Amino acid sequence: IGFFSGSQGLVADGIVIVSDEDATGLREEIPDLESVFYIPNIVSGSVRPDIKRDLVLIFVGYFKHAPNKDGILWFVEHCWPRIQERVPGVILNVVGGYADNAIKDLSKLEGIRVLGYVPEMQPYLDEAAVSIAPLRFGAGMKVKVTEALMGAMPVVSTTVGAQGFNAVSGEHMVIADEPLDFAKGVVELLQHPERAEAMGRSGRALCEKICSPEAVGVRLNDMVKTCCLPSTRKMISLRLFIMKCYFYGYKAV
Numbered sequence: 343i344g345f346f347s348g349s350q351g352l353v354a355d356g357i358v359i360v361s362d363e364d365a366t367g368l369r370e371e372i373p374d375l376e377s378v379f380y381i382p383n384i385v386s387g388s389v390r391p392d393i394k395r396d397l398v399l400i401f402v403g404y405f406k407h408a409p410n411k412d413g414i415l416w417f418v419e420h421c422w423p424r425i426q427e428r429v430p431g432v433i434l435n436v437v438g439g440y441a442d443n444a445i446k447d448l449s450k451l452e453g454i455r456v457l458g459y460v461p462e463m464q465p466y467l468d469e470a471a472v473s474i475a476p477l478r479f480g481a482g483m484k485v486k487v488t489e490a491l492m493g494a495m496p497v498v499s500t501t502v503g504a505q506g507f508n509a510v511s512g513e514h515m516v517i518a519d520e521p522l523d524f525a526k527g528v529v530e531l532l533q534h535p536e537r538a539e540a541m542g543r544s545g546r547a548l549c550e551k552i553c554s555p556e557a558v559g560v561r562l563n564d565m566v567k568t569c570c571l572p573s574t575r576k577m578i579s580l581r582l583f584i585m586k587c588y589f590y591g592y593k594a595v
Contacts, residue, residue: 356569360482361506367481379565382506383483385553389494389546390468397429397532400470402463402486403438405445409480409502410438417476418448420521421528426453428529437466463489471538472496472531475503476524482506483553491515491549494542498527507548514545 356377359365369375401417403410414436425432432453436445439459449456460466467473473490475497483506490497491507497515504517511517516527531538551557 363505382553383488384558385488385492387492395471397432398470399434399472401436401474405440409477413476421525424525425528429532475499477503488553491545494546496531496538496541514548
């Protein structure tokens with residue numbers, strides 16, 4: 343992994359980004375950049391079982407990644423009390439490895455279960471009524487969001503969490519950046535299961551259109567064709583750019 347500034351030269355046949363927002367940020371660094379290819383996350387999976395669900399939220403995150411820790415702490419401080427007031431008995435499952443004491447201490451609060459690393463995620467995804475992605479910084483397409491959408495689970499996310507989908511708030515997911523609006527989105531989905539179910543179906547349709555193996559395969563084929571490999575070459579050089587807060591890193595493929 344390396345870093346670059348706009349003045350640093352790059353040698354590659356193509357540059358792969360995972361969201362349109364990343365492409366915008368990259369072109370701000372290098373305005374005359376060419377051969378940029380949008381290849382989103384690849385996700386496959388079936389719709390969750392059609393069962394009656396309890397009032398359970400889920401947050402999934404790897405807690406060595408700063409946006410996840412910041413996001414769940416922000417949510418618990420600013421949104422969780424409002425949700426508990428409107429939805430008595432609501433439960434929040436916090437799932438993910440490398441939770442430090444600040445995350446573990448959330449389990450001392452009413453209704454919050456810090457589960458840490460779990461060997462099998464699907465039971466917890468099947469149990470939850472709503473998935474939350476309260477991320478305030480970061481970039482790229484979020485795996486937690488793609489997995490929830492592909493399972494037809496309704497999602498409440500910030501603008502940062504929704505990057506890469508061009509989703510319509512209220513149709514494909516709820517997108518809100520202010521605590522009051524975020525909490526309201528969660529409450530409405532918990533109190534109106536039929537609305538949550540319809541949003542889940544719409545979100546899955548959007549995710550399939552963008553992130554299914556078939557959809558991503560078309561983009562990969564177009565990328566390779568655009569690179570126009572000469573018959574004498576057996577490989578192409580691609581660089582995958584991932585925006586991480588305040589810098590870009592890249593991997594050569």
